Amino acid sequence: MLKRELRLRKRxxxxxxxxxxxxxxxxxxxxxxxxxxxxxxxxxxxKIGNAVQRNRAKRLMREVIRLHLTDMHDGYxxxxxxxxxxxxxxxxxxxxxxxxxxxxxxxxxx
Numbered sequence: 001m002l003k004r005e006l007r008l009r010k011r012x013x014x015x016x017x018x019x020x021x022x023x024x025x026x027x028x029x030x031x032x033x034x035x036x037x038x039x040x041x042x043x044x045x046x047k048i049g050n051a052v053q054r055n056r057a058k059r060l061m062r063e064v065i066r067l068h069l070t071d072m073h074d075g076y077x078x079x080x081x082x083x084x085x086x087x088x089x090x091x092x093x094x095x096x097x098x099x100x101x102x103x104x105x106x107x108x109x110x
Contacts (some may be wrong), residue, residue: 001087002066006080017041017079026101028086028094029061032085033105038072040065041079048082057082060091066096068108076107 008014021034042061045053056110059079102108 002040006038006040006069006076008039013039013077014041014079017077020103021079022099022108024105026083027097028083029098029101030082030083030089031098031101031105033107034077036077037077038074039077041077042082043079044082044086047084049087050064050069053087054082060061060086060094061098063078064095065104067095070103071108072102073107078102078105078107080101 002028017034018030021032024031024033040062042058044057046054048054048057061097062083065078065080099108
């Protein structure tokens with residue numbers, strides 16, 4: 001589980017990232033990135049499916065971020081939004097897609 005201080009929890013935080021952040025599309029997720037305090041938000045809309053599928057999508061995204069926190073630059077806030085293509089996909093496919101998108105956003109260290 002991601003530590004509480006690393007999670008975006010308030011609506012205002014999400015709004016700032018959506019308004020001022022830059023989006024980077026990936027195969028299974030869309031990632032919004034903005035320079036600022038290190039925070040992460042995770043969204044899975046009802047388009048993803050029922051509650052079980054939405055929670056699985058968010059768990060997958062959270063786990064990728066948790067395992068690769070040390071590979072990321074400090075000072076970036078990110079929102080990861082699940083796409084409908086994330087359903088039924090293995091963790092390793094989601095991980096490689098998210099890491100590729102984070103490299104494109106220059107959030108990962110070289």
